[in-house]
Amino acid sequence: MSEDLNQKISQFMDNELEHADAIELLAALNAQPELQHKLHRYTAISHALKNQVYLKVKDDFSANIAEQIQQESVPVIEQAPSFKQTYQWLALAASLAIIAFIVDQSFNTQLFKPAATLQMAQRWLPEQSDLNKLIGQYLKEHSFDAYAKSDADDKPYGKVTTYNQK
């Protein structure tokens, strides 16, 4: 039995032991200190062959770590964003950037330039000629001299335009 376990230690060192057997071996190692000593010696031999130093590890080295690990929670796996998710975010960011650019261009060229504002007003106001007539009529009827004395409909219209520009 012991020889069988010693052979499994030898296999484990060589990465030739299946996981189920390795777990079995681990249980045996925890239960039998002499097996731990054997493992330490085999490992130290392998190490000494390559480094010319025989390294003696404390007998309770791995047991101490196992004890501390038992008090720790299971490590939480941090998911890396998948390529698909990354692609979707990139597409969204690119779309937002394009929209922001277009909106910016629109504001810069049309809304906040005084000349552009005047052009817009001029395009808009002639359509309001009926309204201008009504305003002129209203002013005449309500004795606003400055406007009532005007003969043409254009003058009140011009003043209204000027007001709008301010």
Add this chain to the structure above:
Amino acid sequence: MINQPRNSEQLDEELVSRVQRGDKAAFDLLVIKYQHKIIQLVNRYVKDPSEAQDVAQEAFIKAYRALGTFRGEAAFYTWLYRIAINTAKNYLILRTRRHSNYQLDIQEVEAIGNEPQLQGMDTPEQLILNEEIITTLNKAIEDLPEEMLLAFKLREFEGLSYEEIALAMDCPIGTIRSRLFRAREAIDKQLTPLLE
């Protein structure tokens, strides 16, 4: 059960995956597998053998806590190696701050790690004992039967798997498994009197 030959990295990946799923025993296997390498590595920085083992333990605990961030982009040992080096460097810096006004900077710590030395050999007695052990070890290897010696060398120095050794020596995997075990037993038997 027939054991499929696998390389070290595949086995590590499987063990890491099991730890990430809550199998803490799998981490014990990783500790057992790498404890010598990590202690030796830490010894290059922390020259006291006992302290080096404490620092190595700390490195393993840190690795366990950080295992959630391990995604297998590098081999597990490479990742563990970096954690161990950083733990050793931090330990050295903190120890120097505690014991003197002189502060060790990171370049000096790097230089310590590159110094050639016999790790953990603090006293002349330890140096003599190590020399004796290495001499006995070399003699024990020379005394191995030829086929056992060849299998042992192919495994230890060339890093071949059991299957590759079996192919090279034209014999069953079971024979190789047995030869390697017998070789280790024979060497261990000769070393035991020196280690007790």
